[in-house]
Amino acid sequence: MSIDPSSIPNFGGQPDPQPQGPAGPVLPDQDLVKQLLDQMELKYVVDEEGDLAAPWEQFRTYFMFRGEAEQAVFSVRTFYDRPHQIDEKPQLLESVDDWNRRTLWPKVYTHTHDDGTVRLIGEAQMLIGTGVDINHFVSSTVSWVRAAIEFDKWLVEQLGLEQEVDEAEKPEEPGDDGE
Numbered sequence: 001m002s003i004d005p006s007s008i009p010n011f012g013g014q015p016d017p018q019p020q021g022p023a024g025p026v027l028p029d030q031d032l033v034k035q036l037l038d039q040m041e042l043k044y045v046v047d048e049e050g051d052l053a054a055p056w057e058q059f060r061t062y063f064m065f066r067g068e069a070e071q072a073v074f075s076v077r078t079f080y081d082r083p084h085q086i087d088e089k090p091q092l093l094e095s096v097d098d099w100n101r102r103t104l105w106p107k108v109y110t111h112t113h114d115d116g117t118v119r120l121i122g123e124a125q126m127l128i129g130t131g132v133d134i135n136h137f138v139s140s141t142v143s144w145v146r147a148a149i150e151f152d153k154w155l156v157e158q159l160g161l162e163q164e165v166d167e168a169e170k171p172e173e174p175g176d177d178g179e
Contacts, residue, residue, distance in 0.1 A: 025131025072129035078148040083117040
């Protein structure tokens with residue numbers, strides 16, 4: 001099973017071409033996701049647990065297969081690395097609730113770590129145990145990746161984090177090393 005390169009939607013805003021693939025349902029696997037990520041020109045790694053992950057500057061997206069037989073699930077889970085303080089959690093929850101009401105995916109939730117920092121996690125899932133249409137699988141996966149990126153941009157705007165992002169991206173000036 002392979003993916004036609006012309007079938008991969010791009011991130012440039014042009015209309016998405018119609019995917020072409022095998023007739024009938026397929027059982028997606030990690031190799032298919034790797035092909036898709038290669039064709040989207042996204043870097044990825046396989047972690048120590050065997051899960052596929054695509055890293056970005058402020059988050060990483062995992063492509064995971066869980067369960068067996070008819071209960072098998074494909075999950076795209078994004079861990080947003082930006083730490084938030086526990087006293088910011090009410091505002092985060094309000095923002096996340098707003099996102100979850102307005103969009104289909106990813107559904108985003110908070111996770112409070114033992115050190116008191118709060119991080120966000122986004123997730124979308126597809127039941128794949130009985131097979132899925134390759135076109136549906138490709139378009140859903142690409143849409144979920146796009147949405148994970150859009151959520152990060154949206155949250156930066158919602159919480160007024162643009163200055164933080166600008167400062168993180170600003171090159172260091174000579175002499176700014178504290179000496």
